[in-house]
Amino acid sequence: MADLIDGKKISQDIKDEVRDKVTWLKEKKNIEVSLAVILVGNDPASTVYVNNKKKACEYTGIKSVSYELPEETTEEELLSLIDKLNEDKTINGILVQLPLPKHINEDSVIKRISPDKDVDGFHPESVGRLSIGERGFVSCTPAGVIQLLKRSHVEISGAECIVVGRSNIVGKPMAMLLIRENGTVTVCHSKTKDLREVTKRADILVVAIGKPEFIDASYVKEGAVVIDVGIHRKEDKKLCGDVLFNSVSKVASQITPVPGGVGPMTIAMLMNNCYEAAEMQNGIEAI
Ligand code: NDP
Numbered sequence: 001m002a003d004l005i006d007g008k009k010i011s012q013d014i015k016d017e018v019r020d021k022v023t024w025l026k027e028k029k030n031i032e033v034s035l036a037v038i039l040v041g042n043d044p045a046s047t048v049y050v051n052n053k054k055k056a057c058e059y060t061g062i063k064s065v066s067y068e069l070p071e072e073t074t075e076e077e078l079l080s081l082i083d084k085l086n087e088d089k090t091i092n093g094i095l096v097q098l099p100l101p102k103h104i105n106e107d108s109v110i111k112r113i114s115p116d117k118d119v120d121g122f123h124p125e126s127v128g129r130l131s132i133g134e135r136g137f138v139s140c141t142p143a144g145v146i147q148l149l150k151r152s153h154v155e156i157s158g159a160e161c162i163v164v165g166r167s168n169i170v171g172k173p174m175a176m177l178l179i180r181e182n183g184t185v186t187v188c189h190s191k192t193k194d195l196r197e198v199t200k201r202a203d204i205l206v207v208a209i210g211k212p213e214f215i216d217a218s219y220v221k222e223g224a225v226v227i228d229v230g231i232h233r234k235e236d237k238k239l240c241g242d243v244l245f246n247s248v249s250k251v252a253s254q255i256t257p258v259p260g261g262v263g264p265m266t267i268a269m270l271m272n273n274c275y276e277a278a279e280m281q282n283g284i285e286a287i
Pocket of ligand 1: 141164165166167168169170171188189190191192195208209210211229230231232242262263264266
């Protein structure tokens with residue numbers, strides 16, 4: 001039976017570390033870390049996500065400044081708020097909760113956020129920095145996966161790493177991060193010819209496919225480390241991932257559960273990005 005990789009505990013450790021760093025910045029440098037959170041409309045899931053981010057800010061001592069805008073907000077109005085926040089020296093990070101209402105172009109919004117304040121790591125400049133190995137903001141979910149692996153003492157260097165999924169927010173940055181950690185990386189997607197053949201090679205298998213319980217034990221090598229990024233609500237209201245847990249946990253050596261695996265890491269890494277934004281904007285050496 002595989003050991004569980006405890007994302008709840010690891011994310012809590014990271015939030016505690018961020019809280020210490022935020023306190024240090026305030027006490028020693030008189031700098032308050034702050035995040036502007038913008039929500040357009042009242043999509044229930046987005047409202048829950050935004051509230052969870054605000055709670056994490058409260059816990060870590062990061063000041064959150066909230067902008068709850070009506071559904072009919074125009075793209076111009078949103079862009080001009082972003083311009084104002086880009087200029088505001090008291091704001092370190094800017095987060096626009098996605099998805100946006102259909103009449104607003106998400107790409108234009110993402111590109112308008114200053115790369116210095118892009119704590120979600122979605123701006124093309126952040127993506128470029130990641131690919132050339134320069135310091136910048138990294139998309140929170142894949143950054144969280146790297147922390148799960150490192151803090152569970154999984155050796156990435158030299159490992160055969162297979163990522164299933166190539167989205168801009170998970171699969172692609174995940175692959176870049178694993179390369180940065182010296183993994184040998186293969187990315188699979190819906191056009192991959194024999195998925196099972198490829199995934200069976202993995203020492204580390206990261207699944208971000210967006211299909212409930214798709215990956216069973218037949219896709220997994222004995223002793224592999226399996227990271228399940230997926231999250232779905234089943235008909236019986238229970239949560240599940242992209243991996244069939246009861247099957248894969250019989251062959252893997254370590255595995256993330258859903259819930260309690262990758263999920264809690266995303267917000268913890270967002271908090272860390274906010275701290276790093278304040279650090280970089282104030283020219284402070286990383287502590
Ligand atoms: P997307 O739907 O954007 O991407 C899914 C990827 O999987 C695509 O690249 C697609 O290939 C590939 N894919 C789909 N079907 C197959 C198949 N049969 N075989 C091989 N590859 C396939 O999803 P996201 O990356 O946004 O999210 C993935 C999962 O992670 C979702 O369940 C989502 O809910 C979850 N998630 C969880 C987060 C968290 O905080 N825990 C954060 C973000 C996402 P192609 O490109 O060819 O279409």
